[in-house]
């Protein structure tokens with residue numbers, strides 16, 4: 001009923017996540033509050049992993065894309081579930097390293113890694129660096145030489161595929177700031193150059209075609225293009241790569257309009273294509289890597305808010321103002337993201353009319369959703385926004401000097417604060433008078 005299997009309603013007509021009444025969670029921990037269903041998160045991790053086992057004989061790895069939600073607890077969970085990690089910054093490397101994550105299972109991405117980040121990655125023993133460009137390649141070779149190691153790398157490749165998604169979150173086409181292009185020969189050239197560098201070992205190829213993709217065809221196309229390129233590398237340049245990393249981007253259900261495939265379907269289709277191409281071209285099967293973020297964690301999370309005012313503007317619209325907004329969820333103001341909302345303390349109720357859910361930040365665009373059909377909403381109600389597990393806390397800011405919200409994880413009958421709510425003192429701790 002509510003997008004996600006783990007959300008139910010109890011006898012008080014309150015929204016329940018896992019085994020916990022959301023209204024009580026809001027009362028106990030205050031709002032805004034992110035709640036993460038750790039059972040669902042772990043189950044999703046296992047589904048992805050099992051898909052590789054089922055459709056690719058376990059010859060691969062699912063990386064959790066930490067940019068979706070990176071905390072030490074999350075890192076511990078993904079390590080326990082046997083996943084690898086995709087990281088994009090020194091901060092993410094530092095976080096998961098501190099949490100004890102096995103660093104050889106880490107792939108470090110990013111289109112402009114700094115020397116300090118590269119040094120940190122190498123010092124922490126990050127398994128693979130995914131190289132974006134020639135400047136970075138030279139820098140990695142130089143740092144690796146200083147440290148006396150050979151660094152394994154993959155290049156990020158733009159396979160030239162249209163992933164049918166929002167312009168801001170599509171990355172596979174030539175006009176993208178990420179990676180090197182195939183169609184103009186840039187990718188082949190950089191591989192050739194890299195093969196001459198003493199402290200670099202080309203271990204695979206990588207692409208990531210975008211995010212919130214609902215169709216499995218683009219992944220199959222990407223797999224084909226990348227397998228063609230692997231064959232070309234072998235034949236023309238005598239470079240043999242072991243890893244094919246097809247990125248993340250699997251879509252999830254934010255509203256009733258969304259109809260995502262089960263995770264296993266994306267992996268199945270891509271795996272079939274890879275096997276078929278390998279057979280056609282007489283290539284060995286590459287070690288197959290996927291790196292989902294959103295589809296792993298978004299459905300497990302919700303955000304709870306308290307309604308502070310309801311402003312009916314006749315013949316215009318009704319604004320329902322909550323005690324959070326773009327500081328904890330900037331996705332609507334960034335790209336008009338869709339969300340579903342539930343009045344948590346009257347979870348099943350007749351719809352009344354469209355409302356606009358507005359935040360408390362000083363921007364007119366600070367909205368969570370516009371013209372969304374809702375039941376009657378009163379001041380003091382607890383509002384739940386669904387599927388906020390990804391790209392909410394990780395994108396949070398202190399705009400308006402508002403402390404960041406906390407995250408509570410629920411697992412069975414246990415609940416635990418995994419990120420504490422910031423205090424006013426946290427806000428001034430780096431200020432110098």
Ligand SMILES: *Cc1c(COP(=O)(O)O)cnc(C)c1O
Pocket residue numbers: 065067068086109208210211212247248249250291292293294295390
């Ligand atoms: C963002 C990103 C991902 C994860 O994307 P999702 O849409 O969250 O699955 C994976 N790989 C790379 C390189 C990315 O930039």
